[in-house]
Structures are given as C-alpha cells and as structure tokens.
Amino acid sequence: MIVAESAYLAVAAVLLVAALGKLRDVRGFAASVAGYRLLPGRLSRPVAVAVIVAEVAAAGLLLAPSLLPPDAFGPDALGSDLRRWGAVVAGLLFAAFLTAMVSVLRRGMSVDCGCFGGRDLVGPGTLARTGLLLALTVTAGLAGTVPFAPVQAPVAAGLVAVVFAAPRLLPGRRPSRGPRPGARFALTGAPEPGAERVLYALVAPGCGLCGVMLPEFAALSGRMEVVLVSAVDGYGGGGLPVVVDPDVFDRNDIPWPPYAVVTGRDGTVLACGGAAEPAELERVLARAETVTTA
Structure with missing residues (x-):
C-alpha cells in the first residue's frame, strides 16, 4: 500500500525538521528538557544533545536504503535491517516523548514541549501529534525496505500535513504565569499558618x-x-x-x-x-x- 510505503519518508522528514529546529537553539532545547522536571538539571544538556543525535541517526537509517545504491549495502536483507533499525530508534524516541508528556499533564504542569525548537506547550495536541508519529513509525518499520518512487513524496507530504493538522482540532493550552503577588493562594487542606x-x-x-x-x-x-x-x-x-x-x-x-x-x-x-x-x-x-x- 502506497501509504505504508511512504511512511518512512514522512517520519524521516519530521525527524530532520525537528533536529534542525533544536540545533538552532541547543541551549533553549536543554531548558525545555529541564522544564519536564524529570532529570537533575546537570543532565539536561547531555540529554538534549543525545536526542538531537538520535533524531538525525534515525532519519539517516530510514532514508539510507533509498538514497544509496543497493550494492552499498550488500544483501537486500541488510538494507531492510537499516530501515527497521531506524524505525526502532524513532519509535523509542516518540515513545519516550509520549511518556514524558503524559507525566507533565498528570502533574498539572505547563511546559514547552521543545519538539521543534519553538514555543509549543504540552497538551492534547502535542500528545496527538506524537502518537500519530509513533503510529507512522511502526508502519514504516513493518513495511521494510521499499525502493524510492516519485509518488512517495506527495503521499509523505500528505501524511506530514495530517500529523500537524489533526492536533489543531484539539484545544490548546495557555501558558501559566503563576499567582500574582497580592492575590490569595488557593489551597485546599492547608494547615493553619503558625508563622507570619x-x-x-x-x-x-x-x-x-x-x-x-x-x-x-x-x-x-x-x-x-x-x-x-x-x-x-x-x-x-x-x-x-x-x-x-x-x-x-x-x-x-x-x-x-x-x-x-x-x-x-x-x-x-x-x-x-x-x-x-x-x-x-x-x-x-x-x-x-x-x-x-x-
């Protein structure tokens, strides 16, 4: 099916765009990683760099069998393995992103997802987008190595459009700014203050x-x-x-x-x-x- 055969191209394109967006501001992406509050602060930058490297590597593995001559890989099975390994790496990334986002929403936090190097708060839309990307990645892995055909480009572009358009139908989230000084701190079940x-x-x-x-x-x-x-x-x-x-x-x-x-x-x-x-x-x-x- 042409959709399954084009999935690898759509996933690779998204990964490359995401990696390039993060590379433009590695420090900002590291701050987004820290914002999830899942890791000690000193690990934020190494993890941010590792994510960027993994995104580029996954995209390269997904594209390699179609971009390079078949004889560069030896037996056909090797090319198929390369694409499947790319799908595995991409799938692990998207699964990790989903887990972190669910954790953020469960804790009631307002956090920049850091997905493409811009300002995009974690919410139903980012969850849906990442879930769709994970589904496309699984499809790409199952499809195996398929030679590149011109028709794959417009189909992949359509898949990318769906991935980014569908979440816009879901409600977004407004950035949180914290309580205003002078306002009452609303807290249920607080003990009676014993100090000034x-x-x-x-x-x-x-x-x-x-x-x-x-x-x-x-x-x-x-x-x-x-x-x-x-x-x-x-x-x-x-x-x-x-x-x-x-x-x-x-x-x-x-x-x-x-x-x-x-x-x-x-x-x-x-x-x-x-x-x-x-x-x-x-x-x-x-x-x-x-x-x-x-």
Whole structure:
C-alpha cells in the first residue's frame, strides 16, 4: 500500500525538521528538557544533545536504503535491517516523548514541549501529534525496505500535513504565569499558618528536580514555616508537612514544580517563582522579604 510505503519518508522528514529546529537553539532545547522536571538539571544538556543525535541517526537509517545504491549495502536483507533499525530508534524516541508528556499533564504542569525548537506547550495536541508519529513509525518499520518512487513524496507530504493538522482540532493550552503577588493562594487542606510567613513548596512525584530541592526546602524550616504541596498523593515529605490538592496548579496558574510560593499569615501571596535550584529559591525569598505584611 502506497501509504505504508511512504511512511518512512514522512517520519524521516519530521525527524530532520525537528533536529534542525533544536540545533538552532541547543541551549533553549536543554531548558525545555529541564522544564519536564524529570532529570537533575546537570543532565539536561547531555540529554538534549543525545536526542538531537538520535533524531538525525534515525532519519539517516530510514532514508539510507533509498538514497544509496543497493550494492552499498550488500544483501537486500541488510538494507531492510537499516530501515527497521531506524524505525526502532524513532519509535523509542516518540515513545519516550509520549511518556514524558503524559507525566507533565498528570502533574498539572505547563511546559514547552521543545519538539521543534519553538514555543509549543504540552497538551492534547502535542500528545496527538506524537502518537500519530509513533503510529507512522511502526508502519514504516513493518513495511521494510521499499525502493524510492516519485509518488512517495506527495503521499509523505500528505501524511506530514495530517500529523500537524489533526492536533489543531484539539484545544490548546495557555501558558501559566503563576499567582500574582497580592492575590490569595488557593489551597485546599492547608494547615493553619503558625508563622507570619509561610513557604509553600510545590512538588510532584517523579520530579527529579523536586527531589534535589527537598533538602533545600527542609533547611529553610529553621527560618520560616515550610509546607510541601503536591497535586497527587505519594510524595514523601522528608519531615515536612505535605498537603495534597489535585487542583492547586490549575487554580493558582502555576506552570511546573518545583515552585515556591511565599504567603503571609492570611494567605496573601508575597512572592513566587520557579525553584529548580537554590539560587532561584533565594530570589523568591528575597522578593518576599521586601514586602511588608499587615
């Protein structure tokens, strides 16, 4: 079937476009990787480079049997293996992307997917697009080696158009900006504040950076009241009180964990911001110190 025989070309084109977009701003892509909050910050750049290399390698393996002379590969079976290996690498990439996106949505985070080097928030559309690409990759792997034919180009272009057009029918997501200073921090089940200032540290299970920052939050308990907040159960507090509120991220327009919100005794937000490293947390605390509570 011509659609199955053209799938490899569509997948390879998408991978190359994605890799080129990331190469234009490797640092920005590494920041997107860090935004998923699944890895320690020091691994973000190596993982970003590895993803780009894997995308280019997968595209090359998918295209090689059609672009190079058959005798460059020896037996026909070798060419078929090359395309299947390309499909395997691409499939693993798309499966990893899907897993990370589902994790982000489950944690209620607002994160740039980093898919093509632009600003595209993880949401139903990015999930659908990645799922369609995974399906095309499986199709390409099953089709094996098919000689290039001119008709494959327009069919592959049509497949790429479907991959990018279908998700646009789904609702998008607005970037989250965090609660405004002076607003009330909306939190269900919070203990009665016992101090003039309270640090609410928003964390999530499976968030690598949250685990890294947990000792920093715990160390602050000697300076102020600290409460950990999670949207799902299962986060160990490390001696700190934990509040589970499934809607805390959406109600307060918070983009991702770890995130810090400092409030007064009455729950008014004094300062807030990302807390992925000690310096970021200290900046939030410094801004809160400049606010006089009633």
